[in-house]
Amino acid sequence: MSQADIQERARVRRLQKFLKKPPQLCVLPTRFSSVIDLIQVLQSVPSRSLILAVPALLASIFCASCQQNVADIAPLDPPKISIPPGFPQPFVPADDPWTPAKTELGRYLFYSPELSGNEQFSCASCHKMSAAFCDPGQHWSFGSTGQHGSRNTLSLLNLAYDTCFFWDGRAKSLEEQALEPIFNPIELDNDSATLILHVKRNSLFSPLFIRAFGSDSVTMTRIAQALASFERTLISGTSAYDAFRLGDSEAISESAKRGLALFSSKSINCIACHSGINFTDNGYHSNGLDLHYLDAGLENLTNDPDDNGKFRTPTLRNVALTAPYMHDGRFSTLEQVLDFYNRGGMHNPTQDSLIHPLELSGQQMEDIIAFLATLTDSTCISRNSFSNPFQ
Ligand code: HEC
Ligand code: HEC
Numbered sequence: 001m002s003q004a005d006i007q008e009r010a011r012v013r014r015l016q017k018f019l020k021k022p023p024q025l026c027v028l029p030t031r032f033s034s035v036i037d038l039i040q041v042l043q044s045v046p047s048r049s050l051i052l053a054v055p056a057l058l059a060s061i062f063c064a065s066c067q068q069n070v071a072d073i074a075p076l077d078p079p080k081i082s083i084p085p086g087f088p089q090p091f092v093p094a095d096d097p098w099t100p101a102k103t104e105l106g107r108y109l110f111y112s113p114e115l116s117g118n119e120q121f122s123c124a125s126c127h128k129m130s131a132a133f134c135d136p137g138q139h140w141s142f143g144s145t146g147q148h149g150s151r152n153t154l155s156l157l158n159l160a161y162d163t164c165f166f167w168d169g170r171a172k173s174l175e176e177q178a179l180e181p182i183f184n185p186i187e188l189d190n191d192s193a194t195l196i197l198h199v200k201r202n203s204l205f206s207p208l209f210i211r212a213f214g215s216d217s218v219t220m221t222r223i224a225q226a227l228a229s230f231e232r233t234l235i236s237g238t239s240a241y242d243a244f245r246l247g248d249s250e251a252i253s254e255s256a257k258r259g260l261a262l263f264s265s266k267s268i269n270c271i272a273c274h275s276g277i278n279f280t281d282n283g284y285h286s287n288g289l290d291l292h293y294l295d296a297g298l299e300n301l302t303n304d305p306d307d308n309g310k311f312r313t314p315t316l317r318n319v320a321l322t323a324p325y326m327h328d329g330r331f332s333t334l335e336q337v338l339d340f341y342n343r344g345g346m347h348n349p350t351q352d353s354l355i356h357p358l359e360l361s362g363q364q365m366e367d368i369i370a371f372l373a374t375l376t377d378s379t380c381i382s383r384n385s386f387s388n389p390f391q
Contacts, residue, residue: 080385081160084237085246087277090160096175096225098232101212106230108208109223111388114198116144116188123181123188123227124388126153130381132318133157133234139329147186150295152329155322157236157380158278158315167311167327168298169284174228179220192220199223234386236317237277241374252374259371262364270341270368272354279316279375285352286310288345289326297327308350320373321381334372338365 081090081098092098109115110123121144127133133156135141140148151167159165164172171177181187182195196218199205206216213222241260243251252260264271275281284298286309298307311327325331331340342365344357360368380386 081233082235084235084242086242087235087237088161090232090235091163092160092232093173093175096228098229099212101208102226102229103233105205105208105212106226106228107385107389108205109199109227110230111390112199112202114202115182115190115195117190117194118144119198120144121188126187127156129386129388130321132236132321132377132381134322136321136323139324141187143184143187143189145185145189149184149186151327152324155315155318156231157234157318157377160232160235161278162282164282164312167314168301169312170301174231175221175224178224178227178231182223195223196220234380236377236380238379239317239375239377241371242377244374253370255367255370256374257371258364259367259369260374262360262368263371268358268360268368269354273313273352274316280313282312284310284312285354286348286350287341288348288351288355289330289340291346291348293348295328306350309348310350316372317375318377318380320376334369335365338368 080100083089096102110127113119113122115122116125125144126135126138126141128135130136135153139152140150141153142148154167159174164170165174165177171180182190183192199218205218209216209218209222212226240251241256244257262268263274273281273283273285273287284307286293286297290309293309296308298310299305301307319325320334323332323334325334325337331337338360341355342358342360345351345355
């Protein structure tokens with residue numbers, strides 16, 4: 001049996017298993033998809049009674065009219081955006097309001113091999129949940145045709161708080177971003193006609209589209225909106241550091257506490273760039289990696305030599321899981337990263353003035369690494385609603 005046959009058989013087995021699962025969710029028929037929006041609007045009203053009573057009432061009314069075709073879909077954990085204490089409301093664009101039904105469709109699409117031209121790769125081939133949606137150990141990820149780019153895969157956690165995407169910020173929304181890997185010949189190498197054909201051919205998707213958008217018409221806009229809606233639910237804010245931030249003084253070690261103090265100190269000042277709830281200022285800096293950058297970063301977009309070697313400050317949440325590091329994945333360990341910062345960069349013309357020799361001792365570097373390790377959120381790398389629905 002050829003490799004393709006083996007894969008096709010495995011795919012059919014997965015689908016059969018998936019379709020056998022008994023429906024448990026009360027599925028709202030299409031015409032009520034706007035009711036989901038209504039429930040969310042009502043849930044945002046700060047009244048306890050409304051929050052509890054209205055969704056229950058609406059659900060009991062509309063469950064009675066569940067239709068067979070949509071109820072055939074296997075149950076998922078009802079998707080939701082769960083916002084950790086102290087986190088702001090995520091950014092959701094007005095023209096793509098967030099709904100559980102779009103999120104559910106987006107989750108299937110994210111893990112679906114239909115997204116690649118050869119139907120063997122998905123977004124999850126490079127963005128793996130177990131590694132905070134990065135590609136562990138890969139400097140550069142390999143796409144569906146075996147080729148690779150020259151940038152390190154970024155984590156997909158807490159994107160709901162970002163307003164620009166990629167290492168150089170070239171995508172301005174998750175909706176815009178989602179289509180790039182699909183068409184990119186070194187990522188999923190697909191085209192819209194083939195993708196739409198493949199998605200339509202898989203009967204699994206029809207009810208998911210109906211539930212999310214009111215009809216089973218498959219369009220690139222709908223695919224992008226569903227993927228973006230799923231990505232907005234990928235939020236990480238329950239690490240040991242968060243427990244400490246919320247008042248549990250025992251949640252992190254003494255070494256990590258010393259590391260946090262160094263990280264935030266005036267002289268070391270990592271926090272000047274890795275700031276806020278998500279440990280990024282969403283700004284662009286050259287942190288002095290090279291004297292002459294092979295990848296010009298932001299300058300590729302702006303053509304401004306002052307932007308040479310500037311990249312978006314990456315989040316440090318879950319950083320212990322996302323090696324290798326930097327836009328080109330040049331460092332394999334956090335020890336190497338700290339060693340680099342301690343030396344103070346290569347002094348290129350665009351290097352940020354905050355990057356200078358730090359004179360940290362071995363123990364101080366260990367302390368900062370111990371602090372960075374407290375940003376690992378083990379719940380978000382095993383959460384059911386983030387995981388592969390085909391398994
Ligand atoms: C071949 C591996 C690969 C595949 C497949 C892939 N990605 Fe990526 N992804 C990357 C790399 C590499 C980057 C960083 C590229 C850059 O910045 O130029 C990235 C960046 C992103 C970002 C930006 C994150 C940020 O913090 O700015 C998002 C969002 C994203 N990918 C979502 C997706 C989605 C959705 C899919 C499926 C449609 C997908 N990716 C498929 C490798 C991949
Ligand atoms: C001037 C702003 C700035 C300061 C100060 C700064 N960083 Fe960074 N950091 C960045 C940028 C920008 C990148 C990405 C650079 C690249 O890939 O070219 C980065 C990358 C990183 C990465 C790699 C993350 C990943 O996912 O690849 C780590 C870890 C890191 N910094 C930790 C630190 C620590 C620890 C300090 C303090 C010693 C620090 N940074 C100080 C801007 C800064």
